Amino acid sequence: MAANYWESTQRRYWQFTKDELAQLRENLEEEEQSLVQMFPLPQWRHLSIYFNQQLHRLAKRLNCRQQAVATAQLYIKRFYCKVEIRRTNPYLVLTTALYLACKMEECPQHIRIVVQEARTMYSDLLTVDTSRLGECEFFLISEMSSHLIVHQPYRTLTQLQTEFALSQEEISLALSVINDHYMTDLPLHYPPHIVALTAILLSLVLRPNSVSATPAAGMAAAASVLAQAQGRQQQFGMGGGGGSGIASGQTTPGAGPPPTTGGGGGMSEKEKQQGERVGKVQRFAQFLAESNVDIEGMVDCTQELISFYECHEQYNDKMTREQINRFIKARALDRP
CATH class of the missing domain: 1.10.472.10 (Cyclin-like)
Structure with missing residues (x-):
């Protein structure tokens, strides 16, 4: 083993x-x-x-x-x-x-x-x-x-949920994304940690209760984060000072505090939550930039998952079941 x-x-x-x-x-x-x-x-x-x-x-x-x-x-x-x-x-x-x-x-x-x-x-x-x-x-x-x-992505998610201070809602959403990825070909294409990191990213940029939480909006937000991280990663690589990230077991993002929303001490609860989310996304992008994670793989995983969710809307359970059952019956595969 x-x-x-x-x-x-x-x-x-x-x-x-x-x-x-x-x-x-x-x-x-x-x-x-x-x-x-x-x-x-x-x-x-x-x-x-x-x-x-x-x-x-x-x-x-x-x-x-x-x-x-x-x-x-x-x-x-x-x-x-x-x-x-x-x-x-x-x-x-x-x-x-x-x-x-x-x-x-x-x-x-x-x-x-x-x-x-x-x-x-x-x-x-x-x-x-x-x-x-x-x-x-x-x-x-x-x-x-x-x-x-x-090897499953669940282990990586468990290891990183504290490092990125993921809320229970974000953990649940990341778990849902991981569960969904088994209905795609991603498990046959990418290592489990790439899938787990993609799930974390989507849990940070997709808000289940937000009116803007559409596949297109999620894809745009995720692509922006990954492009930013990839640009920084290349800078670290050219400078020879990039961190080894997951490959060496390093999981501390090492980013600064989240940005303020600017209005003094009278921020609303919604503004505080938004500031926390922005801070988490920035820390996550910094973590990717300082690691040797395959960001192109994460981009592909993100695109595949968004495409899958769109494809799911065209899924016809009755037709799929009937087509499977038809060849089972016709070829007598239902018998011993």
Whole structure:
């Protein structure tokens, strides 16, 4: 087991560029051209949204931890990088992925209970018993080359929440962003700390109760912060005095106090909160500037998340479910 992400199988074998991932999926479809033409499916984002919903339904029945659900989502993504989805019963795959993830995250579920709950949820789409679930478990492990350790962004968020004085509201929003990123391809593209830092940034610039908290406004604000940090980072790099940031374990932002709002001692509560938010954003930008964090990666993560939220608005649950169920029934994948 690699305690360090940089030495892990996740970094060595399961991080792809966008072109590499697209090529993997294209190769799978070329190998099964007749199936692909016969059974069209929604885009991968919509499939991921659907799988996420089904996993959470099953996890709720089993009382699973969120980290196990996140690990299961990454297992599903890895597995479907190697196996064409139309060759499988996705309900069996996601049930098995959650069962395996619970083992790896040290919150194991008894196989008979998992089978019982899966039968209840998918009575007309999945015929499953303990032997079939066990067989699928070995299939998943084999296709993932036994690379089962997953490094999550949650740990980085926990480590940095005190350093950036994140409020409970900001922590909750950052956690929500991290949970949502598992419905994108970001876990297959970037290290977990890049995702966590992007989630923190979005939690600082997106205010859930603000009328200006739109994807476009959030993207503009985040882009401004990252551009500022990147400019400073380049200055530090040219001067040879840049800090090593996360790579060396340094997490102290080291920025000055937040700017005043200028009106003497009679600031309203709203003005104080705004001043605190501005100060947090400035400290965060300073932290990025003094570290060797991949800011271009954070820019891409931000764009992908904003794009995902816009895509989510076009998601059609009924159509996605029907297209999946159609090939399961037509290919008799609901039978033993």
